[in-house]
Amino acid sequence: MKKDEVPQDGDNMHHGTFKQLFYAVDQSGEYTPVTSVGWEPENVALGQAWEEVELRVQETRDKVLAGELSPIAYYMERTLLDLPLLARKVGKFQWQVKRHMQPDVFRKMKRNLIERYAGIFAISADVLQKGELLPFQRPL
């Protein structure tokens, strides 16, 4: 990659504040560091990853509202976690966390466990216990 080929496709993924560094070749054939505001394919892939997050959050929200899943499932997606990672964070086995995603089990959950989950989701324990589904805001 030549110095003048370093892509500068800003689409605000970097929020205008961040430039990434690349090594590129200058006129004399030597490598030199050059900063870039972004690159189209990467922006596409990153945008797609966020769309997928949005989609999963929405799907899970629907299931919670339909009474199929507990708010734990919703907030797991909203916090960009998956089952292994959430289980690791809350210090339970995956099958236990799966149980907590059942609305009946969730309703009988102890307060201190609710508080532990709420801490991981960075929300208040009351919000979680009441089953309030705070909106998801994609950071773009």
Add this chain to the structure above:
Amino acid sequence: MTAFNHVQTAHCETGVISNMFRHYGLTISEPMAFGIGAGIFFGHLPFVKVNGVPGTTYRIWPGAIFSRVCKRLGVKMESRKFSSPDKAMQALDEMIAKGIPVGMQSSVYYLPYFPPSYRFHFNAHNLVVYGKNGGDYLVSDPIMETVTTIDRENLIQARFAKGFPEPKGKMYYPLEVPGKVDLKEPIKAGIKQACYYMLKIPVPMFGVKGIRFLAKRVQKYPEKEGDRRAGLYLGNIIRMQEEIGTGGAGFRFMYAAFLMEAGALLQNEALKSIGKDLTAVGDLWRNFAFEAGRVCKARAANNISYKELGNMLLHIADEEEKIFRRLSNVKLA
């Protein structure tokens, strides 16, 4: 307060090495650290999934470059992990009070200064804390343009994030840094190791074989995974190739820069010429990402485009194999 000379780099691990060693008077460029640490690599791990998407890596696993560079340059590091955040923060405070900049492993999800759209749960990010201002810590994050700060709460979260690879408050700092080092032997050892990992490692998902392995899987994505997953898998290959701190093509360019620098240092024309040719392979990776980005954007998976993308990868594998075969035959007296 400790002065810390921050230089922005392309990758966090090699960046911390370069910035930290310079603080102790040992000047090693980022590409040189990458080369001596044999950082260049390829691996496709279909069974290691993050959010259901298989992982691809364009460099050696986290921490390997660091330990190899230290060993080869004779730097003695102290690395510590902690059972509790309080102990970890106290140990950090003690070190920076003594004026010692401290490297640490962290999760990018909890770094408030990071561009928000990049804040996924990735636990192997490296940064340097070099001081304190009131309650805030002064941070030299090698991929950022300038130094920044982080509050105590977020730093604790970042240092004690759960999930693989778990930081457990890991922090490290040099105990002994040699002032001047002859780079010849470290360069030789680094090149030898890189050639082994790219050509000979007996794992089908690793090295040049790994690129071919991925190529064949990509060609089957549409029929095996369907539109949505095929697009996601492909998108992840691009993201791992280009995103901050990962960078597939970026790593090819960085290794090429290393070969050029090493060639100039050892007055070896062969290294320089291989460096030039590796630049061309980096450009092939970029073309691949460009085409893959178009396929992602089009959404509907069609067999022909995935077939072609697989063929591009096969071509890249052939070219990388040539590069590393030539490299393994270079005589470094």
